[in-house]
Amino acid sequence: MTMAQNLGSATGRAARRPLVSVRQISKKFSNGTLALRDVDLDLFPGEFVSLLGPSGCGKSTLLRLISDLSTPSAGTIEWPGAESADAYGRPEHSLGFVFQEPTLLPWAPTLDNVTLPLRLKKMNRTEANQRAAAMLDLVGLKGFEKSYPRELSGGMKMRVSIARALVTEPKVLLMDEPFAALDEITRHKLNDDLLMLWQRNRFTAVFVTHSVFESVFLSERIVVMAARPGRVMSELMVDAPFPRDNLFRTSPEYAHLCRLGSDALKKAIDA
Amino acid sequence: MSEAGLALPNARGTDQDTAPVFAEEARILGLPKSRWPGILAPIVVGVIMLVAWEGLVRYKNIPAYLFPGPLVIIETLLSDWATLSVALWITLRITFAALIAAVLLGGALAILFTQSKWMERSLFPYAVILQVTPVVAIAPLIIILVGDVNLSLLICAWIVAFFPILSNTILGLNSADHNLVALFQLYGASRWQTLRYLRLPASLPYFLGGLKISGGLALIGAVVAEFVAGSGGSASGLAYRILESSYQLKIPRMFAALLLISLSGIAIFLATSWLSHRLLYRWHESALKRDT
Ligand SMILES: Nc1ncnc2c1ncn2[C@@H]1O[C@H](COP(=O)(O)OP(=O)(O)O)[C@@H](O)[C@H]1O
Numbered sequence: 001m002t003m004a005q006n007l008g009s010a011t012g013r014a015a016r017r018p019l020v021s022v023r024q025i026s027k028k029f030s031n032g033t034l035a036l037r038d039v040d041l042d043l044f045p046g047e048f049v050s051l052l053g054p055s056g057c058g059k060s061t062l063l064r065l066i067s068d069l070s071t072p073s074a075g076t077i078e079w080p081g082a083e084s085a086d087a088y089g090r091p092e093h094s095l096g097f098v099f100q101e102p103t104l105l106p107w108a109p110t111l112d113n114v115t116l117p118l119r120l121k122k123m124n125r126t127e128a129n130q131r132a133a134a135m136l137d138l139v140g141l142k143g144f145e146k147s148y149p150r151e152l153s154g155g156m157k158m159r160v161s162i163a164r165a166l167v168t169e170p171k172v173l174l175m176d177e178p179f180a181a182l183d184e185i186t187r188h189k190l191n192d193d194l195l196m197l198w199q200r201n202r203f204t205a206v207f208v209t210h211s212v213f214e215s216v217f218l219s220e221r222i223v224v225m226a227a228r229p230g231r232v233m234s235e236l237m238v239d240a241p242f243p244r245d246n247l248f249r250t251s252p253e254y255a256h257l258c259r260l261g262s263d264a265l266k267k268a269i270d271a
Numbered sequence: 272m273s274e275a276g277l278a279l280p281n282a283r284g285t286d287q288d289t290a291p292v293f294a295e296e297a298r299i300l301g302l303p304k305s306r307w308p309g310i311l312a313p314i315v316v317g318v319i320m321l322v323a324w325e326g327l328v329r330y331k332n333i334p335a336y337l338f339p340g341p342l343v344i345i346e347t348l349l350s351d352w353a354t355l356s357v358a359l360w361i362t363l364r365i366t367f368a369a370l371i372a373a374v375l376l377g378g379a380l381a382i383l384f385t386q387s388k389w390m391e392r393s394l395f396p397y398a399v400i401l402q403v404t405p406v407v408a409i410a411p412l413i414i415i416l417v418g419d420v421n422l423s424l425l426i427c428a429w430i431v432a433f434f435p436i437l438s439n440t441i442l443g444l445n446s447a448d449h450n451l452v453a454l455f456q457l458y459g460a461s462r463w464q465t466l467r468y469l470r471l472p473a474s475l476p477y478f479l480g481g482l483k484i485s486g487g488l489a490l491i492g493a494v495v496a497e498f499v500a501g502s503g504g505s506a507s508g509l510a511y512r513i514l515e516s517s518y519q520l521k522i523p524r525m526f527a528a529l530l531l532i533s534l535s536g537i538a539i540f541l542a543t544s545w546l547s548h549r550l551l552y553r554w555h556e557s558a559l560k561r562d563t
């Protein structure tokens with residue numbers, strides 16, 4: 001169980017068709033900032049990838065580009081596996097997004113927050129409510145359907161946000177430093193629960209973080225990025241088996257993997 | 272749908288314990304305990320002032336046609352209630368019609384302006400011009416142009432009342448959280464859906480803030496316009512009664528009419544505040560009280 005430093009695709013992976021394929025993406029903002037330069041990234045079905053890098057290395061920008069909230073200055077993002085198209089004729093990307101803030105509708109109770117994506121897709125209310133209730137149950141918030149966001153703790157709000165992102169059963173879940181604002185104990189708990197959800201639903205998870213420990217605990221693959229201009233520096237495989245739990249968190253191999261991760265991150269910062 | 276063994280074993284742990292707790296206060300006569308000082312203090316001050324006023328008037332023997340005491344004013348209010356209540360009803364009718372028009376037109380214009388930059392660019396300056404022009408100055412013009420007195424009064428009151436609603440609602444519609452806007456975009460929400468599920472609810476606190484101001488302004492606008500119309504002899508609201516009483520030197524009646532205007536203003540303020548609290552208390556920071 002070692003973390004193999006590798007550039008390019010791992011053997012075995014190469015044979016599979018990526019779900020999302022980012023090719024030579026660059027993003028220059030109108031103020032001249034080159035947020036990303038020549039980024040290549042393949043996301044394979046069902047994998048858990050972390051994007052690790054210092055602030056300002058373009059992690060958020062990359063997620064926004066993948067989710068079509070922003071357009072690249074150069075390069076392409078392809079969805080080789082996309083079958084269906086949405087109401088506007090664009091390919092349906094089947095994405096969930098979790099922001100750093102819970103980003104809930106403050107005027108809507110928990111259940112309505114979770115049904116939002118379904119209601120926007122014009123699903124009927126009864127079915128939407130059933131799905132949302134089941135999703136809330138799954139993230140451990142059964143009984144809080146009628147609570148308003150104000151009445152929840154930070155960790156609970158994040159759970160609602162995750163439930164909302166997963167309620168459409170997306171193929172890809174993008175998370176932008178979702179637990180950065182939480183305390184350590186809550187963060188560990190949410191990390192455990194996220195892995196549980198991932199193992200259960202097997203979506204492709206893209207998790208942005210600047211914490212080496214978090215990225216090693218969660219991912220199968222860590223993409224290390226460097227800033228000015230934002231680019232991919234290296235890629236690290238974490239071969240530890242799932243399920244991972246507190247035992248893994250306190251194991252010597254976890255410590256060893258974290259050291260490797262830190263070294264890679266340090267290299268990226270110094271680069 | 273949670274399968275055995277996969278549901279979160281102890282999700283109800285630490286993060287639930289840090290959920291905020293809101294003050295659950297004891298209630299007296301249906302109102303939370305902490306609200307009472309805010310109600311009683313001004314009442315006590317008011318009573319002291321009234322007693323002092325009455326005492327002063329009696330002690331100095333000031334005649335009622337110069338400066339009536341509160342008791343005489345109340346007496347007049349009761350004896351002239353037939354005339355005054357009709358006038359009150361007329362003034363209130365114009366005030367409410369103007370307020371409703373302000374809500375509808377101000378709200379609709381705000382939505383239009385935030386949907387189309389060009390609409391905003393070309394029309395907003397005129398809204399500002401209407402707002403900054405003193406209503407006393409244009410009221411005579413409106414009365415002459417429109418002809419119908421009630422309609423002219425309505426227009427004048429509306430001009431005064433609509434701007435706070437317009438500008439506050441525009442601010443509110445534009446203040447939706449940018450990540451939520453991105454989320455709606457991500458799910459391919461239509462313009463209408465974004466308006467309905469995001470921008471309108473986000474604008475509600477701002478709109479209600481505007482409504483509170485506009486409620487008072489509609490009354491002021493109606494009264495001012497009535498003064499203008501009344502000096503031409505063609506009105507019948509409270510302001511007209513004040514003018515009329517001053518010509519006839521019925522000073523207590525002037526005060527009684529004035530009292531009715533003030534009470535109306537207070538009632539409008541309380542009603543809009545209550546409405547605002549009703550609509551926001553579950554979610555908006557301004558309406559929450561944390562237990563500390
Ligand atoms: N809308 C924007 N306009 C101009 N510059 C931006 C914008 N968004 C991000 N940037 C810049 O792009 C770089 C990458 O930003 P970001 O993707 O947010 O980094 P990260 O999420 O890794 O911290 C930063 O230097 C940031 O200042």
Ligand SMILES: [Mg+2]
Nearest residue numbers: 059060061176
């Ligand atoms: Mg970021």
